[in-house]
Amino acid sequence: MKCPFCQSSLSKVVDKRSVGTRGEIRRRRECLKCQKRFTTYETLAKVEILVLKKDGRKEVFIREKLEKGLIKALEKRPGIDKIGLILDRIESRIRNGRYQEVPSAILGKWMLSELKKLDPVAYLRFVSVYRTFSDPKDFRKELETL
Numbered sequence: 001m002k003c004p005f006c007q008s009s010l011s012k013v014v015d016k017r018s019v020g021t022r023g024e025i026r027r028r029r030e031c032l033k034c035q036k037r038f039t040t041y042e043t044l045a046k047v048e049i050l051v052l053k054k055d056g057r058k059e060v061f062i063r064e065k066l067e068k069g070l071i072k073a074l075e076k077r078p079g080i081d082k083i084g085l086i087l088d089r090i091e092s093r094i095r096n097g098r099y100q101e102v103p104s105a106i107l108g109k110w111m112l113s114e115l116k117k118l119d120p121v122a123y124l125r126f127v128s129v130y131r132t133f134s135d136p137k138d139f140r141k142e143l144e145t146l
């Protein structure tokens with residue numbers, strides 16, 4: 001850590017405390033060369049997660065992509081305010097499972113599971129796109145499983 005005043009890399013921590021809910025640490029430091037104080041904030045670097053697509057390609061996990069799918073499924077439905085919670089649960093499952101690469105099929109199943117619990121209409125909307133329904137009979141079969 002370099003002093004913002006004299007660029008020295010020699011400093012000592014004077015005070016340390018946790019801030020926020022995501023494990024961020026605030027450190028008050030004193031430069032050993034110029035004796036000026038400065039503050040640093042440290043957070044744990046998140047491990048980059050890759051999504052393994054059906055065709056074998058790998059993509060960086062982007063939470064906003066899942067969010068777009070959920071917004072479309074829950075459009076004009078009562079559970080739209082729960083999107084953040086659903087995304088948090090899915091991301092938590094990925095990180096707690098210590099996935100470096102998560103297959104897109106697993107992400108889809110987790111999304112379907114969350115939507116099935118939340119709203120059957122949103123679930124049907126999502127499953128129709130996810131499983132590429134081409135016939136109204138596909139909807140009937142899925143309705144029977146609900």
